[in-house]
Structures are given as C-alpha cells and as structure tokens.
Amino acid sequence: MKLQKIYINGRFLTHPVTGVQRYAIEVLRSLDAMVGERDAAVAGCEFVVLAPKGDIRDIGLRHIPIKQSGRGAGHAWEQLSLPALCADGFLLSLCNTGPMTKRRQAVTMHDAAVYAAPDTYSFAFRAWYKVLQRVLGMNAKGVLTCSAFSRAQLTQHFGIAERKIKTIYHGREHILRIKADETVFERHGLARPYVLAVSSMSPNKNFASVAKAIELMGDVGFDIVIAGGSSKIFKPAGGRIGGEVKTLGYVTDEELRALYDRASCFVFPSFYEGFGFPALEAMSCGCPVVASDAASIPEVCRDAVLYCDPRDPADIAAKIRRIMEDDGLRTQLRERGLARAGNFSWDKCARETLDAVRPHLAAAAAAYVPERERGWSR
Template sequence: MTKTRIYVNGRFLKASVTGVQRYAYELLRTIDQLIDRGDPAVRDYEFIVLAPTGEIRELGTKHIEVRQAGRFGGQLWEQLSLPALSKDGFLLNLCNAAPLFKRKQAVTLHDAAVYSVPDTYSASFKLWYKTMFRVLGRTSPLILTCSNNSKDELVRHCGIRGDKIRVIYHGKEHVLQTGTSPEYPAQQGLERPFVLAVSSQSPNKNFRSIVRAAELIGDQGFDFVIAGGTNPKIFKSQETELGDHVRHVGYVADEELRTLYERAACFVFPSFYEGFGFPPLEAMACGCPVIASDTASLPEVCGDAVLYCDPNRPEDIAEKIAHVMQNPALQQQMKQQGLAQAAKFSWEKCAYETLAEVKKYAAGRTADQTARSDSRKVEA
C-alpha cells in the first residue's frame, strides 16, 4: 500500500536551539521512535524533513529522512523552494513560519509575542510575522499551538478562526534524558544553597527584576545563580554593583543545566510573556521548586504546583524567594507538587495528538469538513 507522505519544514535545522526549535527536534525524534516500534499511528505514513542546502544540525532520527534540496536559503527557500519540494505531499511546519501560498499544510504558531511584547522585536520582524500569521491563519487548514492562552491571542490579534486551532502541549523528557555533571556546582564555587535563574538576551525574560530582587534580599546565606549567555553587565543596577552572592555562570551545557535544576533550592522565572514556558516545566521535572510569573501561559502550564509572582514588582519576587528559601518544608512540598504537575506533560502524548490532527488533513480534508465532523461527534 502506498504511504501518505508528510513533509516537514526543516529550516529549523539551520537555527540555534531555543524553545521553538527544541519542540521541533523532540517531536520528530518521538515520531521516529513510534516508527521504530511499528506503532499503528505512523504505519501508513512516510515522513521526510526538507532542509536548505549547506551546513545543518543533526536531527538524529533513524527512520525520518533529512533531504537537503532547493535553491536559495532562509525565507526565500521557505517561500519559494519549499512549496515545490513538497508538492506531492502534506507539509508540516513546526516553527512559526510556513510558505504563504501552500494550501495543503499545517503550521505551529507558538505564540502571539509580536503583538503582546512588541518591544522585543525589530520593526521589520514584527511586520513580516504579523503579515505571515494573518495570511497563514486564512490559508492553512490547520493551526497548532501550545497553550490555550496562545490560542486565545491568535484568535484575538490575528483573526484566526478558533475551530482551526488545536492546542497541543509540549513535553519535558528531554531534560531528563541528558546526563548530569555532579562536579559542576563545586567548580563554580557553589557551596551554599542557591536560587537559579536561566537568562536570555530578550528583555521579555525580565532578569533585571531578579537582580533587583537579589539586591532587596541582600546576602542571607544563599546565592543567586544566573545561567545563560547574556552579558552580565546588563544585570548591574545603575545604583549598585552586584553583590558577591549573585553569580553569573554564563553558558551552561545541557548536563550542567540539569544539575543546576536538581541542586537549586528554587528556580525563579519572572518572564513577562511565554507561549508555553519550557524552563519552569523542566525545573519541576527535575524536582526543583518554582517561582513563576502569574502571566500568559505560565499558570496554565504550572498549575497549582508553583508559587506565583508579579513580574512587574521586584519586591513581590523578593518576598516569594525569601519565603521559599526560609521554609525547607515548603520546598519539599513544592518539589512533590512540581513532579506531579510535570508528569502530565510528555513528548509521546504531544506526538500522538499532533499525528491525530495532521492525519485529518493529510488525506485532503478541508478545515470546514473537519469542523463539521467534530461538530457531529459532539452532538452524538
């Protein structure tokens, strides 16, 4: 029997790995595992990742071919070459972008950040993504997203019909599948309990408020550890130099990050906006108590397992950190609640739900046909 061909937009293999690319890698690797064990969900389907020519990152799949082809690179490749390369199959786009004029495709739009936190992006980036989201919302039969908060924002800002959008949560096992680096904390001189934050260059991540919270708390017998590639100079207050209890450890490898999650007394994540929010989910999966913003998708992902803070008030962040750090019993309770919350999310569940939706359209069904079918199921 001829298998239905599903192409995957592999432009993400050219990019550095952030949360969006992490989702693409983990979803495809999980689908590859389903193929390997002959799972019925993938038995009648062939998956091919199409990528631009030149140097790309390894996908690491056994059964999903990565095929490099086409002229151009970047957006030109995506808009001009990719539709031609995928003309005999259905196209799955996983990273917020897709060809504007291909009809037989699905696209994952992770958030509406260009509308919700516009100061994070350049004018040209915002213009292109706002245009693309609106066009794709009209032309693509299926839109995937990672939280109900993102779905609501895509409907509100982009005018996408709600019945075209399917919410499918991401997984967390990737953080548990890496090794650990037990010696890393000692190498960094981390002998005291510490609060962990993972930094980014994006103002949206709000790490200035963490440093301000650290200043408000002062040295109370624990350290603040900021991991990530951001220049530590941006964390310096205009009035005060960072104290010795605030440490910027720079870039960390995956096994070092997992070790920090596992050793930290708590993890603080005061982001202004997230479409999903990998870091707090990863921290919970590693048994680390979490303090997170009470905004956007974070309450949806973190549930009742974390302590929430107002990202606009460093005083509130400081109060919540001090409360957790002064209460070992609360830390243990939050650890257990976090592990239970993280257990609700898995890449296998994400893969099964994604396949179920994509398969409705890969055979040629339209959004209206699927909506009518779903409506009949509800009525029945």
C-alpha cells in the first residue's frame, strides 16, 4: 500500500515556546508516539517535519524525521521554500501561518486576535496576518481551531465558512509531566498562603486589573505572588497590603508547576483567549481559579472556576477574597477543576486532528502531478 505523505510545517521549531508552539509540540509528540506504537490511527501515513536550516528546538521525536531544507528563514522560508518541499504531499501547519499558495493543506488558526485585540500587536504584524490568514482560510482544504468561540471569530473576521472549520480542543498533560522545582519557595520566602497570577506585557491579558484589584483588597492575610517579567505596573515590590506582593520575575516551567501546586488561588482575567492554557494548567494541578467570563474561557472551564468581570477590578478583588476565605469553596473548585481538566488530552487532540485531515489525503494524492510530468525541469 502506498503511504500518504503528511508533512508538518516545522517553522515553529525556530520560535520561543508560547501557547501556540506548545500546542504544535504536543500534537507532534503524540503523533510520534502513535507512529512508534504502530497505532491504527496513523496506518497508511508517512510523517515528515520540514524546517528551515539553522538552529531548531529539539522536542525529542524518535519516530518522525525532521528534514531541514530550503533557503531563507521565517516567513520567507515558509512562503517561498516550503511549498516546493511539500509538493508531493499534504501539509499540516499548526501555528497560525502557512504557505498561501499551498492548497493541499490544513492550517490551525488559534484565534482572530489581530482583529479582536489589535492593541496587542504592531501595525505591520496586524496588516500581514490579516492578509495571510484570510488567504489561508480561502485556499487551505481545512482549517482547525481550538474552541467554538474561535471558530465563530474566524468566520466573523476572516470570512471562513464554518463548515470548513473543525474545532479540536487542546490537551493538558504537558504541565503534569513537568517535575516541580520546589526550591522556588525558599528562594523567594514563600511560606504563607498565596494567590498566584502570571504577568504579561500584553494589554489583552489585562494584568493592570489584577494590580488594581490588589490595591482594592486592603488588609488581607495572604500574599500575592506575581510570576513573569512585567511587574512594573505595581507599586514597589514588597509593598504592604496586609500581605505582600512578591514579584518573582521570570520563572521556569518547573518553578511554575510548583507555584500552581501550592497556590490557594490562580487569577486569570484575560479579555480575549482563543483557548486559555493557564486556566487549564492551573485546574490540572488542583489549583482553584478565578477567571474572566469572556471569550473562550467559559467554554473551556465551564463550572470549574469562579468567574469575574475582567473590566471590574472590584469584582476581581471580591472573587479572590471569597475563595481565600472559604475553605469549602476552595475544595469544591479544586475537585471540579480536576474533573473538568480530565476531559482534555493531547492524545485525543492528535487523533481528532488526523480524523480531520484524512478525508483530504486521497484527494491530495490524486491531485499531485510530478514536475517531470508537467514538463518542468529542475
């Protein structure tokens, strides 16, 4: 039986790991495991990752080869070199972008943030992605996304027909595989109960409202722990609010896992999320969550978190205090969070991705005409 070639767009291996790259890495690792186990889900398929030349991230693949080839890097490599490299197969692009001229392709678009949260991006970035994703939405055989909310957003802003878009939820096992680095507690003097928040420079993450909520809480008997690099919106670190604001700066994945594990509450007040990894990670670690009632977050979290109005710092403060003062509520949210998080898995995500791609494979193979048959020369 002739194998169907599925190429993976590996440009993401040259990028720092954010939620988008995390998704691509975990889907690829799951596919790699299926190939190694000769799982029926990958029968008849041959996978190859295509990446630019140069330094790339090692994600520990054992059964799917990575081929570094072509000229250039970044968007130039993706638009000019990648189409020729994957000409004889189907392409799976997992990180919002892909070659616009490649029709035999499925592309994952995580959100429509360039329209819905424009302040997050530069003008040049917004302009390019508005063109790129609209063309990809028209030309690609299939579009994948991570929530029903994002599916509606892609239709609204990019004009992609809903019937063309498949919703596939992300997984959560990556956070559970990380070994917690508990030395973070001693290094930063974290001995008391604390509320955890993860800082971000992005206006969309709404961290300014967390800062205002902390100021409004007044005298409390717990600490506020801020992980991440952008704590300049706070008053000087260590300022008293009955507890302390402890700004940790950059933390490793291992330190973040430890912080999730021991936190009494995690605060996630984003205005816009295509999926919302941090809330799911916190729930997976048994941490009660105060989350925004906006965008995809209620779809992902359902009744497993305490919702707040992200535009009302007083409401955020009230919800934090409610969790911190109610042992029974914390226990209830911890149990609901663990149960809800159990519905998400990377293995399931990878299998549903293959299910979405398979109908296009035979058509892709039939449509391919080798260059020598077209009269082309190399």
